[in-house]
Amino acid sequence: MTNPFTTQRKPRLKTLLGSVLVASSLLLGAAQAEDKLKVGFIYVSPIGDAGWTYQHDTGRKALEEKFGDKIEVKVLDTIPEGAEAERVTRELASSGYKMIFGTSFGYMNPMLKVAKTFPDTHFEHATGYKTTDNLGNYNARFYEGRYLAGMVAGSMTKDNKLGYVAAFPIPEVLQGINAYMLGAQSVNPKIEMNVVWVNSWFDPGREREAADTLIDQGADVITHHTDSTAAVIAAQEKKKYAIAYHSDMSKYGKDAHLTAVTHHWGDYYIKQVQSQLDGTWKPGSIWGGIKDGMVDLAPMNDAVPADVKAKVEEAKGKIKDGSLHPFAGPVVDQDGKEIVAAGSNMSDEDMSKMAFYVKGITGKLPK
Amino acid sequence: MNADTVILILVATITAGVPLIFAALGELVVEKSGVLNLGVEGMMIVGAISGFMVAAESGQLWLGVLAGAGAGMLMALIFAFITLTLMANQVATGLALTIFGIGLSAYMGQAYSSVALEGIKSLHIPLLSDLPVLGQLLFSYDPLVYLALLLFPLLVWFLYHSRGGLVLRAIGESPTSAHALGYPVIRIRYLAVLFGGAMAGIGGAYLSLAYTPLWSEGMTAGRGWIALALVVFATWRPGRVLLGAFLFGGVTIAQFHVQGLGVDIPSQFLSMLPYLATIAVLVLISRNAKTIRLNAPASLGQAFHREVH
Numbered sequence: 249m250t251n252p253f254t255t256q257r258k259p260r261l262k263t264l265l266g267s268v269l270v271a272s273s274l275l276l277g278a279a280q281a282e283d284k285l286k287v288g289f290i291y292v293s294p295i296g297d298a299g300w301t302y303q304h305d306t307g308r309k310a311l312e313e314k315f316g317d318k319i320e321v322k323v324l325d326t327i328p329e330g331a332e333a334e335r336v337t338r339e340l341a342s343s344g345y346k347m348i349f350g351t352s353f354g355y356m357n358p359m360l361k362v363a364k365t366f367p368d369t370h371f372e373h374a375t376g377y378k379t380t381d382n383l384g385n386y387n388a389r390f391y392e393g394r395y396l397a398g399m400v401a402g403s404m405t406k407d408n409k410l411g412y413v414a415a416f417p418i419p420e421v422l423q424g425i426n427a428y429m430l431g432a433q434s435v436n437p438k439i440e441m442n443v444v445w446v447n448s449w450f451d452p453g454r455e456r457e458a459a460d461t462l463i464d465q466g467a468d469v470i471t472h473h474t475d476s477t478a479a480v481i482a483a484q485e486k487k488k489y490a491i492a493y494h495s496d497m498s499k500y501g502k503d504a505h506l507t508a509v510t511h512h513w514g515d516y517y518i519k520q521v522q523s524q525l526d527g528t529w530k531p532g533s534i535w536g537g538i539k540d541g542m543v544d545l546a547p548m549n550d551a552v553p554a555d556v557k558a559k560v561e562e563a564k565g566k567i568k569d570g571s572l573h574p575f576a577g578p579v580v581d582q583d584g585k586e587i588v589a590a591g592s593n594m595s596d597e598d599m600s601k602m603a604f605y606v607k608g609i610t611g612k613l614p615k
Numbered sequence: 616m617n618a619d620t621v622i623l624i625l626v627a628t629i630t631a632g633v634p635l636i637f638a639a640l641g642e643l644v645v646e647k648s649g650v651l652n653l654g655v656e657g658m659m660i661v662g663a664i665s666g667f668m669v670a671a672e673s674g675q676l677w678l679g680v681l682a683g684a685g686a687g688m689l690m691a692l693i694f695a696f697i698t699l700t701l702m703a704n705q706v707a708t709g710l711a712l713t714i715f716g717i718g719l720s721a722y723m724g725q726a727y728s729s730v731a732l733e734g735i736k737s738l739h740i741p742l743l744s745d746l747p748v749l750g751q752l753l754f755s756y757d758p759l760v761y762l763a764l765l766l767f768p769l770l771v772w773f774l775y776h777s778r779g780g781l782v783l784r785a786i787g788e789s790p791t792s793a794h795a796l797g798y799p800v801i802r803i804r805y806l807a808v809l810f811g812g813a814m815a816g817i818g819g820a821y822l823s824l825a826y827t828p829l830w831s832e833g834m835t836a837g838r839g840w841i842a843l844a845l846v847v848f849a850t851w852r853p854g855r856v857l858l859g860a861f862l863f864g865g866v867t868i869a870q871f872h873v874q875g876l877g878v879d880i881p882s883q884f885l886s887m888l889p890y891l892a893t894i895a896v897l898v899l900i901s902r903n904a905k906t907i908r909l910n911a912p913a914s915l916g917q918a919f920h921r922e923v924h
Contacts, residue, residue, distance in 0.1 A: 294721065294832050297729030411875075417882075442875045445882035451836040452827040454867070457631060461871035464623040476834075478827045485734075499731045500829065611877030 284320045285525060287311070288345040290336060291325040292352035293450070298495035299475045300511070301325065304351045304374070307513030314518050318525065329354025334361055341366040347524050349517070350374065359383060370529050372520060375420070377600070379531050386516060389537035390420070391427035391599070392567050393509035395574035396545055396560050397491045398431025400506050401469040402439050403556040404489055405432075410441040411462025411470040413479050415449045417614045419602040421473050424493075424509075426606045427574040428471065433608060435559065441609045442467060450475040456482050463488050469506070480505055489551075496546035508546035515541050535596065539568045575599065580607045622751055624868050629760060631864030634659075634818040634826065634835075636763045638842035639849075639856045640770055641814025646846060647774065648807035649787035649914035653709025654694055655815050656839025657716020662687040662816025663823035664720040664727065667830040671730045680735075680759065680820050687816020688809050690716060695808040699801050702918040717833065727830045734828025735759060757825050759817070771853050783807060787912030790919040800919050815839065848897035851910040855897060863893045 289308050291301040305323065312321050322345065327336050333355045340348050341362055349372045350359050356376035363371045363383040371383040379385055401410050410432060414421050425443060432439045442465060444458040455474045459482035462470050471491040472479035477500040483490035484501030492498075492508035516536065523529040536542035545564070548557055566572035575594035579587045581604040588594045605613050638655050645652050665686030670679025694712050698705045735757045738744070743754040774780040783803060786793045790800045822838070823830055841863060849855035870885035901907060 294728075296831060442877070444871050444874045445886075447883055447886040448836075450831075450833070452829060452831060452834045453631075453634075453822060453836060453838070456827045457627065457868055458871050460627055461868065461875050464620070464627070465872065465875045476827070476831055477829055481734075481827060481829060611874060612879045614882040 284318065285347065285521070286345040287319050287321045287521060288340040288348040289321065289323045290327050290333065290340075290348065290350045290352075290355065291323065292327060292329060292354070293475070294326050295323075298477055298497055300494050301351065303494055303511040304349075304513050307515075307517045310514030311517040311521060315521060315525075319521060330358065334358035337362040337371075338365075341369045346370060347521065347529075348372070356385075370524060370531075377533075379533050382531060384520075384531035384533065386532070386534040386536070388511055388513075388540075388542035389535055390509060390511070390543055391423040391574055392537045393543040393545060394424045394427040395431035395434075395567070396564055397471065397507060397509050398428035398433075399435050399560050399563060400545075400548065400552060400556060401428065401471065401489070401491055402432030402434070402436040403559075404506060404552065405436070405439065405469045407466055407468050408436065408438045408440060409465075409467045410439060411459070411465070411467030412441060412443045413455055413458045413462065413470065413472040413474055414443055414445050415474045416447060417445065417603075419600055422602045422604070422613075423599055424473050425609070426579075426602065426604075429606050429609055430574055430579070431563075433606075434563075435556075439608060443605075443609060443611060445614060446474060448474070452476040452478040455479055459483065459490075460486070492546070498546065498549070503549075503551070505549060506552060507548045510544050510546050512542055512544060537567070538564060539570075581605060582607055582609060582613075618748075620872065622748060624865070624872055626751060626755060627868040628861055628865035629756065630826065631868055632860040633760050633763045633864075634821045634838055635842050635845060635860040635863060636767070636857060637818030637821060638815045638839055639845045639860055640766060640853065641811035641818070642842060642846050643851060643853060643856055644770070644774070644783070644814075645807050645811035646851060646915055647787045647912055648783050648804050649790060649912050649917065649919070650698065650804050650808055651705045651709065651916040652691070652694055652698075652712070652808060652811060653706060653843065654690065654712025654716065655811075655843050656835060656837065657713035657719075658687045658690040658812050658815035659716075659819035659822075659839040659842075660720040660833070660835045661690050661716045661723075662819030663835060664724045664819075664830055665816070666820030667730075667732065667823040668723065668727055670824055671727060671732055676735050676824055679824050680817060683816040683820025683824075684813040685816065687812040687814070687819065689812070690816075691808045691812020694812075695805050698918065699804050699808070702920065705916050705918070713839070721832045724830050724832065728832070730830065732824070732828045735825040759821050759825055762817075767853065767857055774853065784912070787914060790914050794919075794921065801921070804919070815842075818842070845893070845897075848894055848901070850897075850901040850907045851912065852901075855901065859893050859897050862896055863889050866892045 293301045295305045296302050324336055327333050337359055347370050351374040353375045356373055359371050359373050363380055373385045375387045376385045412425055429441050442462055446454045446458050455476055455478040459470050459479040463486050469489040470483055472493055477497045480490045480492050480497045480501040483504035489506050490504045491506050496508045498505040573593040577588035577592050578590040581587050638659055642655055662683035666679040666683030669682035670676050697703045697708045737755055737757045740754050744750045782798050786800050786803055794800045845856050845859040849859050866889040870888050874882055
């Protein structure tokens with residue numbers, strides 16, 4: 249968000265509407281049958297048709313399809329992180345929801361607090377790192393998909409220059425940037441990449457401006473780690489290529505959209521709810537990747553040659569069976585310092601604290 | 616930075632400034648008539664979704680722009696009725712209008728976040744657009760950009776060189792005197808507010824139909840507030856509003872280029888620059904207290920009670 253007024257005002261309205269909705273729907277819900285397992289989902293943004301929350305909701309739909317009448321699912325979207333999230337989680341827990349999924353990083357501490365007061369309710373938090381007896385966390389290795397997407401980008405660029413529109417310099421975003429670059433370098437060692445930070449998860453105008461800037465500076469394949477489809481649209485209009493994130497965005501750029509790194513939560517939700525029904529649920533700390541079906545690539549554009557597709561498929565197979573790690577040594581940072589030695593892979597812990605650019609990325613990492 | 620980059624930055628600056636120009640010039644006219652409408656963001660975003668909906672349903676982009684203007688006017692009409700006829704507080708009503716607009720647009724747009732639209736394209740003028748440098752700098756925009764640039768001189772002419780503009784400004788300075796002279800204060804304020812709504816609506820439709828041809832919730836991302844601030848920091852002078860809008864757009868684009876070129880300045884600092892630079896420049900060039908008093912509409916934000924006088 250670019251303006252302090254909107255960031256205050258919008259959630260306030262949402263809060264108001266949200267609380268009315270929650271209150272009224274909980275009253276309604278309480279009147280219904282008690283024997284069904286009640287499952288709640290809390291999203292940070294509107295569901296929309298593409299993006300982070302949309303992918304979680306697609307998983308939620310798969311869950312409902314699978315279990316049908318056995319479960320009762322409630323979805324609460326656009327719940328701001330912090331105090332509001334805590335209130336909503338508490339309301340769900342106190343009205344009989346035995347399993348609650350929260351899908352934003354900032355829900356971690358609120359959920360932790362509520363979990364303490366509802367020991368019989370099971371909580372699942374996405375993208376966090378804390379666990380208790382009744383709180384598990386789950387996340388996906390998006391960087392695995394990024395590596396494969398980087399291979400596509402590196403094969404398709406004519407000018408050996410890639411562009412990356414990024415939101416905030418946090419480890420998850422940096423994992424994506426570096427894996428993408430390493431994937432591109434694996435097929436094309438001459439590659440260079442510019443990164444532009446928009447300091448916002450969602451502002452289509454600024455995302456568009458950033459994508460345009462990268463294209464103006466000579467990048468011919470761009471990708472983004474922000475929430476809107478603006479970068480894909482920019483590439484389509486300027487007759488360049490784009491690789492989308494979160495969802496398949498091919499309808500926003502028929503010619504530009506090479507592929508997308510997509511998220512898939514359905515199998516995980518089904519597995520967790522099944523274990524809850526069986527009474528075997530345990531708090532886990534899941535970081536699933538391509539092998540677990542949590543990350544994938546969207547169907548590729550016809551413009552991508554068959555040999556590139558084959559190469560990517562091969563690498564995907566190797567990531568699945570563990571013989572290829574995107575951050576396999578030697579990984580060298582921008583200043584030439586060796587981060588991972590040849591013959592070893594970067595540890596999960598080191599990845600979760602990532603704060604460097606790999607060699608070949610121009611510009612300094614904002615600290 | 617070579618000459619090509621400079622041209623690219625300038626071209627991007629013009630388009631980045633356009634939504635702000637529409638909204639800010641509209642608000643300037645409203646405020647010149649003595650009404651303070653803080654609902655610009657709300658009118659803009661309702662204009663964005665209405666324009667997008669109509670364009671997506673009808674396939675006519677220009678109908679979409681008209682719908683954006685119309686929706687902005689409808690929003691403004693609500694505001695005008697509450698503040699001018701019912702004489703409610705303008706600040707509170709304007710804030711409410713923004714909150715209402717953001718909610719309403721989200722509701723209206725539920726089914727449209729998945730729709731892909733071919734946006735309004737840049738004009739290609741034979742010969743002129745192919746000129747080196749000038750072609751790109753002057754003749755490479757979409758029609759709405761030219762509309763914004765055309766509106767500016769028209770507006771200046773209206774405000775400062777026409778009788779209607781004189782009456783409008785007189786009402787903004789002293790509605791009681793204007794009323795005593797027989798001018799219909801409320802009717803003219805209504806017209807000004809409606810004009811402001813139409814302009815904000817077009818600004819919003821520019822975002823959803825030309826700049827980023829898509830609909831997503833909250834896509835105006837605070838541009839209405841920036842437009843409002845521009846009017847104040849430009850001390851109610853159209854030329855400075857235009858300058859401020861381009862300055863804001865220009866610094867936004869330039870900071871992306873600086874990042875892309877790998878200059879070692881934290882991106883968080885660069886993100887702040889457009890706001891900082893615009894405010895600093897406008898405050899510096901407008902710091903003469905006397906001219907501020909001369910330009911600020913004296914009755915700004917006050918309700919006009921006809922009966923009392």
